[in-house]
Amino acid sequence: MSKLSVFLHPVSTQEEKEVIISNRFLDEDGAIVPFRIRSLTQEENDAITRKSTRRIKENGQSTEWFDSVDFCRRLVVAATVEPDFSSRELCEGFGVMDPLLVPGKMLFSGEYSKLLQAIKELSGFENLEDEAKN
Structure with a gap:
């Protein structure tokens, strides 16, 4: 197998991960519900x-x-895969029509930062920021 084949057929083009953003989001049994996030491509x-x-x-x-x-x-x-901020139910529940406004209404400032940081890390941004500091 040539090295070119490795780049043409990567193992995965997207990663998903569950992250605990807050202990405020509980299911009916009282268990914390994680957010599910995915990596983003450069495109x-x-x-x-x-x-x-x-x-x-x-x-x-x-x-x-x-x-x-x-x-x-x-x-x-x-x-963010779960919850789907673009869902009509979430938008209506928070009284907005624009999905971009849902996370700001749903999350506390620190929770939003934690979610954003997890997304950046999963997509590879965090490594770049650490390298730039050094």
């Missing part, structure tokens, strides 16, 4: 980055501005 990351980039006019010049808050919201919604 998905590029699409999220494009959606989070705004064109603004400043002094007659058109420039691009990256909205990091919007990027994080899109990342969380795209990578």
Whole structure:
């Protein structure tokens, strides 16, 4: 088998993982319900980055501005499998039409950060941030 074959047919193109975000989400037996997250490909990351980039006019010049808050919201919604923030029931339950607003209404600030951090780690972002610090 050539090395090219290894890159053409990776073992997995997506990983999933269960993470405990909070002890506030309990099932009927009182057990903590984990969130299920998935890794994102670079192609998905590029699409999220494009959606989070705004064109603004400043002094007659058109420039691009990256909205990091919007990027994080899109990342969380795209990578969270369970609960499905895009589900109509969740959106209605939190009184919003935009799924990007559900995690912010559902989670405490620290819980949101914990979920975002777990998604970044699973998608390989964490290693890059650690390398940049060193």
